[in-house]
Amino acid sequence: MNLIVAENLSKDYRVAAAKASADLGPPENVVKALRGVSFEIEPASFVSFVGPSGSGKTTLLNLIGCLDKPTRGNLTVAGTDVLKLDRRASAQFRGDHLGFIFQDFNLIPVLTVYENIEYPLIIVKNTAAGERRKRVLAVLEAVGMLAQRDKYPDQISGGQKQRVAVARALVSDPKLVLADEPTANLDSKTAYTIIELMKKMRDERNTTFIFSTHDQKIVGEAEIIYALADGELVDRKVKEGKSNG
Amino acid sequence: MGNLFKIALRNLFRYKRRTLLTASLITIGVVFVLVFISVSGSFKNMIIGQITDSMLGHVQVHRRGYVASIDNLPLNLNPPPQAMRKLESVLRDLPEVEAYSPRIKFGGMFSNFTETTNIRLNGVYPEQEFRTVPLLPTRIKTGNRTLKKGEIWIPELLARGMGLKIGDPVVVVATNKDGSVNGKQFVISGILESATGPGGRDGYIHLQDALETLRMPEIEISEMAIRIKNFNKLAAVTQELEERLAQQVTPKGQPVFEVHSWEQLSPFYNIARMIEVMTFFIKLMLIAVVLISIMNVMIMAVYERIREIGTIAAIGTLPGKILSLFVMEGFCLGVIGAAAGNLIGLGIVLILNFAGLKFDFGMQKDLVLAATIAPRELIVTSGIVILVAVIASLQPALKASRMEPIQALRHV
DSSP states (O other), rough: OOOOHHHHHHEEEEESSSOBTTTTTTTEEEEEEEEEEEEEOOOOEEEEESTTSSSSSSHHHHHHHHOOOSSSEEEEEEEEEEGGGGGHHHHHHHHHHEEOOTTTTOOTTTTTTHHHHHHHHIIIOOHHHHHHHHHHHHHHTTOGGGGGGGGGGGSSSOOOOOOOHHHHHHTOOOOEEEETTTTTTHHHHHHHHHHHHHHHHHHHHOOOEEEEEEEHHTTTOOOOEEEEEEEEEEEEEETTSSSSO | OOHHHHHHHHHHHHHHHHHHHEEEOOOOOHHHHHHHHHHHHHHHHHHHHHIIIIIIOOEEEEHHHHOOOGGOEEEEEEEOOOHHHHHHHHHHOOEEEEEEEEEEEEEEEEEEEEEEEEEEEEEHHHHHHHHSSSTGGGEEEEOOOOTTTTTEEEEEHHHHTTOOOTOEEEEEEEEETOOOEEEEEEEEEEOOOOOTTTTTOEEEEHHHHHHHHHHHOOOSSSSEEEESSOOHHHHHHHHHHHHHTTTOOOTOOOSSSSEEOOOOOOOOHHHHHHHHHHHHHHHHHHHHHHHHHHHHHHHHHHHHTTTHHHHHHTOOOOOHHHHHHHHHHHHHHHHHHHHHHHHHHHHHHHHHHHHHHEEEEEEEEEEEEOOOOOOHHHHHHHHHHHHHHHHHHHHHHHHHHTTTTHHHHHOO
């Protein structure tokens, strides 16, 4: 069974026009961010969406991550028709099934490395203290940040912050981790190690990773690559050894 | 809950200066309210104590219509002796009554054999009177604090005006209710400090002397002063007394007695009410200070942390939890401000007591203010501050909880 099934996904944004026109009605334009995108992703995949700025990568990740709703089309994630989820149910679904890694790391500055990773288990999952500690220490060790566990985000490097973000995304054992330009704010060497870390985590935990990037060197690390241009899916490459699902 | 509390505290101390300024503002407000409540409340209680414990008593019972004519001290409005015996029996049966004192009040001529003036006198049983108004003997500026038959306590102003001193003989001439005039000689045994309020410039003689002066064959008292055990139950005791005495009626079916608490007899009650109104408005100002300052801080906190809100919403934090996070910050600010305000306020009250703040009230000079704060006031003031802090943070917290994560994450 596929983890994600997207059929004919479209997303339109209404944006204010520069000038109002008496003939054209209200002063707004429609931007088509996605135009009938369809794809399927299997569990434990390591997938990348690539394309230039404005191609629709972030919009697509937002739809998969239940942060936004498509204008048209169908989307099933982890067997759930996510279009039917209301605001609260979406939040619950994200907490139960998804992990997020952001371009700017988005760690909570007042919490230590340990507490940032622990946060989803406390606030979102309500996990018992003993189990929490076991899980946090395990992911800290897996991402190589055990020694920095008591440091605050402003006391660690960008690469370390992203390692913490990976750990935070994985600690609640999600089925899918979405990473929007996770390496954009990192130097190429660090970027490569973060992608390697994500791949290692996929191998160890069978978690599906989907990330967006426009860095060609990083793109090569993905096993399935979807290319987007002007909101349309224009190419799909599968590395040798991976099924062409 | 503990984790929410920890995160809220850390968020507050992320902006140390701003938190410190807001907490200081709340603290100053709390200190101001507490010191005002302490000083004004203590002043009020002290004056009420002076009035009730040195002159009026807590409650007074008169024959119906007497209080309306009290300036004339009418002797024909004294209750009949059998009604008074019933009144005493009711007072003895009322467990809340600590003491009571019958008084015969009358006006007369006062002479030192060379000069004559008017005087208002209370005929009392000294022991009963002292149990009912225990501060009366403390008003004796010179002389004995005991009152025997044949002795008179006169007000200070009268003594000074007529050049009288302890041991001097004087004569009191009074008209009784039948219109006949009689006189009796007394020896001055005490000079009373004048007090503000009804009865504050009255003289005192023994009740037996009053009977002789007025040629009363039986005791016909003018008023019964009553002291109750718990002053906080004044209204309830007054009401119960009224209900019990309502059974005493005249042949025409009218009630024999009227019952008044000190509040209905002393003009100071209006000042006490004014102090309470001022306290209320001071508390309103505190509410405004807390409301505006916390709302301001929390609105700023939400605007500064929009991306952070987007992040925690994206990773699955439910809107209710986001609301709780921000409300908890407001709550913590309120608790910090209230706690600091309580500590500093108590410190200032201690200093005031140590300094021995003196004040004058009417004719009473150099009264030393004993400032106190009831634990109830600390709890109420802190409760108001914390409640208002939570209410003030609700609007920004609601705004945070209703943010769309995608828009919050895009925020620059």
